[in-house]
Amino acid sequence: MDLMFRSTRNAENKVTASMAVLKGLADDGGLFVPETLPKLDVSLDELAGMSYHETAYTVMKQFLTDYTEEELKYCINHAYDEKFDTKEIAPLKFVDGKYYLELFHGATIAFKDMALSILPYLMTTAAKKNQEDKEIVILTATSGDTGKAALAGFADVPGTRIIVFYPKNGVSAVQEKQMVTQKGKNTCVIGIHGNFDDAQSGVKKLFSDKELAKELAGEGFCFSSANSINIGRLVPQVVYYVYAYGKLLSSGALKPGDKMNVVVPTGNFGNILAAYYAKNMGIPIEKLVCASNENKVLYDFFQTGVYDKNREFILTSSPSMDILISSNLERLIYRIAGDDAEKNAQLMQQLAKEGRYTITDEMKERMEDFAGGFATGEETSEEIAAVYKKTGYVLDTHTAVASFVCRKYFRQSKTDLPTVIASTASPYKFARSVMEAIDSKYSGMDDFDLIDELSRISGTAVPRAIEEIRNAPVLHDKVIEKDEMEKAVKEFLGIA
Numbered sequence: 001m002d003l004m005f006r007s008t009r010n011a012e013n014k015v016t017a018s019m020a021v022l023k024g025l026a027d028d029g030g031l032f033v034p035e036t037l038p039k040l041d042v043s044l045d046e047l048a049g050m051s052y053h054e055t056a057y058t059v060m061k062q063f064l065t066d067y068t069e070e071e072l073k074y075c076i077n078h079a080y081d082e083k084f085d086t087k088e089i090a091p092l093k094f095v096d097g098k099y100y101l102e103l104f105h106g107a108t109i110a111f112k113d114m115a116l117s118i119l120p121y122l123m124t125t126a127a128k129k130n131q132e133d134k135e136i137v138i139l140t141a142t143s144g145d146t147g148k149a150a151l152a153g154f155a156d157v158p159g160t161r162i163i164v165f166y167p168k169n170g171v172s173a174v175q176e177k178q179m180v181t182q183k184g185k186n187t188c189v190i191g192i193h194g195n196f197d198d199a200q201s202g203v204k205k206l207f208s209d210k211e212l213a214k215e216l217a218g219e220g221f222c223f224s225s226a227n228s229i230n231i232g233r234l235v236p237q238v239v240y241y242v243y244a245y246g247k248l249l250s251s252g253a254l255k256p257g258d259k260m261n262v263v264v265p266t267g268n269f270g271n272i273l274a275a276y277y278a279k280n281m282g283i284p285i286e287k288l289v290c291a292s293n294e295n296k297v298l299y300d301f302f303q304t305g306v307y308d309k310n311r312e313f314i315l316t317s318s319p320s321m322d323i324l325i326s327s328n329l330e331r332l333i334y335r336i337a338g339d340d341a342e343k344n345a346q347l348m349q350q351l352a353k354e355g356r357y358t359i360t361d362e363m364k365e366r367m368e369d370f371a372g373g374f375a376t377g378e379e380t381s382e383e384i385a386a387v388y389k390k391t392g393y394v395l396d397t398h399t400a401v402a403s404f405v406c407r408k409y410f411r412q413s414k415t416d417l418p419t420v421i422a423s424t425a426s427p428y429k430f431a432r433s434v435m436e437a438i439d440s441k442y443s444g445m446d447d448f449d450l451i452d453e454l455s456r457i458s459g460t461a462v463p464r465a466i467e468e469i470r471n472a473p474v475l476h477d478k479v480i481e482k483d484e485m486e487k488a489v490k491e492f493l494g495i496a
């Protein structure tokens with residue numbers, strides 16, 4: 001029996017895993033969730049010796065049951081190859097009493113690569129399985145990292161096109177340069193005058209526009225999503241939490257059954273939700289600590305049970321977490337509502353209308369796996385400087401948010417469990433903020449000079465992803481108003 005996926009907004013809407021990957025978002029605007037969260041079918045001891053690829057297969061086959069073993073292994077082997085600069089794929093580094101799970105060794109040096117290097121394979125395999133012969137058009141809104149990772153994953157993949165929208169003034173210089181220099185005939189990158197939530201709302205609107213879908217179908221196109229709402233992104237992210245547990249076992253830091261904590265720098269709530277799924281699969285995780293920057297809508301939610309996006313949007317030094325509508329939270333809401341699509345749909349309607357909703361006390365009790373914390377810009381900079389001065393290890397701004405929150409959580413909860421921090425980006429990607437945190441003398445220096453200086457003071461090589469963009473020509477320079485997104489899509493597809 002295949003595991004089926006249901007929409008969080010309509011219990012009747014059920015599809016196979018491969019259809020869920022292909023569609024991205026359910027027709028009713030809901031997100032696909034597995035009918036039941038699967039368990040691992042190996043013992044914890046067995047995880048200890050597994051490679052990343054073996055772990056990936058062990059985890060993913062439990063979710064994506066309508067993919068054959070051959071298909072799934074093909075996807076895994078093509079995703080996690082030399083695009084990563086280490087065979088370990090996701091190394092676990094022990095620094096200053098914490099375990100940093102480095103998720104930034106892929107093509108674009110941020111954790112989005114962990115899922116986006118496999119999504120194109122999962123998706124084109126899904127298209128074949130479901131006799132989908134239309135060209136797949138990936139529409140993506142990005143707060144900086146998803147965009148480049150999706151572009152890198154889908155560039156020149158036959159049968160696909162990809163369009164990325166990013167907030168023109170809301171991403172780092174390196175992030176923007178990475179995107180606008182993207183090669184590949186099937187790629188399109190557009191800046192919008194607005195913030196990430198504008199871009200994301202615009203994309204969601206295009207997805208739910210039935211008339212547009214019909215028009216596109218007539219021209220031989222169908223939309224799909226590479227955003228973290230696609231279950232094909234969530235499932236590959238479960239893998240590295242299972243892998244980290246296996247590594248802690250093989251290093252002797254844990255015995256099978258011992259618990260660990262996990263701290264995740266959070267924006268759209270995809271990464272931490274994957275950790276929650278790992279816990280549900282049987283990985284002994286004590287707390288899932290959700291770390292926010294100054295856009296601390298999630299922190300407030302965990303404190304009060306009120307989700308309220310009606311607040312000032314703050315541009316921070318951790319732009320990939322500058323988000324007020326955390327899309328993947330909907331999957332948790334659905335779950336703590338007792339898998340009740342109707343209840344969830346009501347709350348999401350309130351969110352769309354009033355920008356806020358309140359959950360019941362009973363629902364709040366079901367969130368006890370989670371704890372929340374946040375770091376201000378100053379605390380983030382201090383964390384980078386402190387860790388560097390003590391150990392020589394350089395954190396990026398997102399990881400530093402989590403690292404600070406972790407430190408605070410240790411103090412408050414007096415936990416002594418091994419703690420894994422999801423390290424979501426290479427410091428090279430946010431060199432300016434990182435270097436200015438370490439020493440104010442670096443302000444005013446050119447971006448690429450800062451990168452060379454970072455290499456010098458950290459004793460690490462400049463990643464390939466940075467070398468590639470140093471002198472690359474800009475290939476995408478379009479900037480539009482936020483109400484012109486549909487027009488831009490049609491222009492790129494050649495349907496006026």
Ligand SMILES: *Cc1c(COP(=O)(O)O)cnc(C)c1O
Pocket residue numbers: 110111112145146228265266267268269270271272320321398424425
């Ligand atoms: C996307 C991203 C995050 C946030 O992850 P979510 O899954 O959206 O919560 C954190 N850090 C970096 C560097 C990112 O790119």
